[in-house]
Amino acid sequence: MKKGVLKLAIIVIGLNLIFLYIGLEFLPQSESRPPKVIKIEEGISPDDLIHVGEEIVFGKGQCMVCHPAKPETGMRAPAMSDIGAAIEKEARERGMTAEEYVFEALVNPSKYIVKGFEDSMSRVDKSPTSLTDGEIIAVAAYLQSHGGKVTLSYPGSVPILKDQIAKSGGK
């Protein structure tokens, strides 16, 4: 009986140690920290603005969890690779400027859904993403840079962004 209980204790502790070992040694070890506000200087150059946008798209914006880099079968959201060209085309069809269209897509994403996709995106100016005006403009510039013409600047494009936020019913 005592031998049986001892074996049992070895199995209990042994299994726990195996799971712990896998957790410590086989899984990647990184922490997930809350994102920090990215400071964007007024008059930032277009290249720097695009670079900041890229950081947000792949970081705190978490855009890449839905938007693949290249088109894939069964993708949840439009691919990034030619999104700038798609923005210009869709904007023309809807009689809007590319700037208005891209801001609307970010702060009022349910307003217009690209054919073939579902209404699944949450607005980026509100919780939980909560991007600042500058960060939204940087993301929009990054999107434009994929096959489109980058026309946005900070703080020059803030009024167009504010207009779209107001149209969405936000502050």
Next chain:
Amino acid sequence: MAEAGVKKGILKGILKFTAILGAGFIILAVLKNMLAAPSEDGYRFFPLIGSRDWIWIVAQLHLNFAAFVLGVPIFAVAMEFMGWRKNDDRLDRIAYDFTKLFTLAYSVTAVMGSIFLVSLPLLYPKFIDYMMKILGPTWWLYLIVMYGEVFVCYLYFYSWNKLRDEKWQRTATDTGAFLSGVNWQKRMSRKGLHIALGVLLNILGATLLLITSSWVGFMTTPAGVNADGELVSRWAAIHTHMWLPLSIHRFVANIVFGAGIAAAYAAFRFITAKTDEERAYFDWMGYTSAIISIGASLLLPGVGYLLGVEIYSFNEQMGIQLMGGFFAWLWVMQSIMIGAILFFINYYLWISLQKMPGGERYYKYVKFIFISLVIGYVVWLIPHDVALSLEEARRTGTYHPALGKLGVMAAKNTAVILSYLATFLSFAIFRMSNKEATVSWAAKGNKARMLIIVGSVVGVLAIGIYSYYVSAAVRVKVLSPIQFGIFFFALVALYVLDSFMYKGARIIGEPRWGKMPERSQYALIAITVTFTWLMGMLGYMRAGARQYWHVYGIMKNTSPDAYLPTHGYASIIVTIVTLLFLLLISFVFWSIMKLEQVLGERKGS
């Protein structure tokens, strides 16, 4: 907890519970005045290990015990009911043994709950104040229902012998009168009343589950508040996206977990048994508990899927982050553990064939089931590896170039379903292994069996492959449910077919309960240990889905702990919780054995 009169037992239980709860409230009031005021943003800091880890350990321990005491009564009363209908005292005994387990575990659950009750408002006062503002009335309802639960629990336990005495007396003294009808009615009413108490206990338990799930649901998928977090609709704050699917998921998981612990208890008693009779009983109890646990776990992928759908519909980002972002590798860990559980239970069933006369006829099939399980396991282990950094995304693309295809849900759903199907086959083989069908259509029945198995495997595989070529919406909303549908259809069809085919079958020999090698019991223990670790890890993932929010998108966590630790760190905490829980539950096992010893000695003297 010695055997006592019904009134005395209930009074003792209520007093004990009140004392534990009261002590909690008093300690809370005293410490609130003694400790320094919380920081400006509403936090106090627990010494040495920090507030987050302390709450993590206490909450998970409380949750484990709560899962146990809410899960076991579900199948205890089901067993009691079956025992009553079949007039089977063995089923009544197992139901009583299950009841002993959860009644004793109530005290430990209450102690853990009280520690949690003291800790949370002291360490996170601002957050608790906010939760009370939004869902305060549900907390008071929780206390009332909990008292009801404790009352009915002790009533159910202590009235067990009272409400079956008559049958024993009757069957022993006057079989004729027993069958005459008058006493039968009386017996039904007494046992029936006891079973009704068990049902009431489960209704109260389910209510507690719904209340606590509403808190978690609000924290993770909040509703009923405006952008500033002000209450707009309390009902909407309760009835969130997560509320019902989480409650259903927990309900099923509690059965799985509770039965797993009961199986471990039986295995422990088997290993420490002194007589063949005891060994036979606990072998049967272990088998019954393990089958309940694994049987209920068949529902988990389906109800987990429902929960996932609701999380996605609340916030797509949260869903994807949970399934494939930071937590991607913890799903691999989950796969390792569920795969291991399936291997343990299959191993147990394969060994169990030894005690079935005629079981050797089925040894040849074991290798095929084993190979299917291994293939399913490999696919399941491949991570849905979303790039975690800009550099990684630049290097590999959004998903891993080679393994990405097998890491997505299309492949995983298919692998999981086929692994579970293989496990069900092991069970079906075990069940029928000591029987020989005597119906005239037995040969056709066997062909139909094969057709169901092959057809369902081909169907699940074909849909799995087709899933790659459709949109995510079609895959999630149409094809995955069809795969689960095929799986459940196969289960039901096989079960029904076997029931008819083996009706009046020739019994080659009765199962030789107790004639099992000791290693079979270690497989049962291993299942329980793995389940407990898994519960701890999934609990962390569910809470971690909120990332750096107390209430997602509404109330930010601004404490120094507002980050997700490394997977290694999380594994350390989960291991500590698992070992502590198993230590406490073995204390419960030991107490029952001690109680039985004392009662045995009293009867003897």
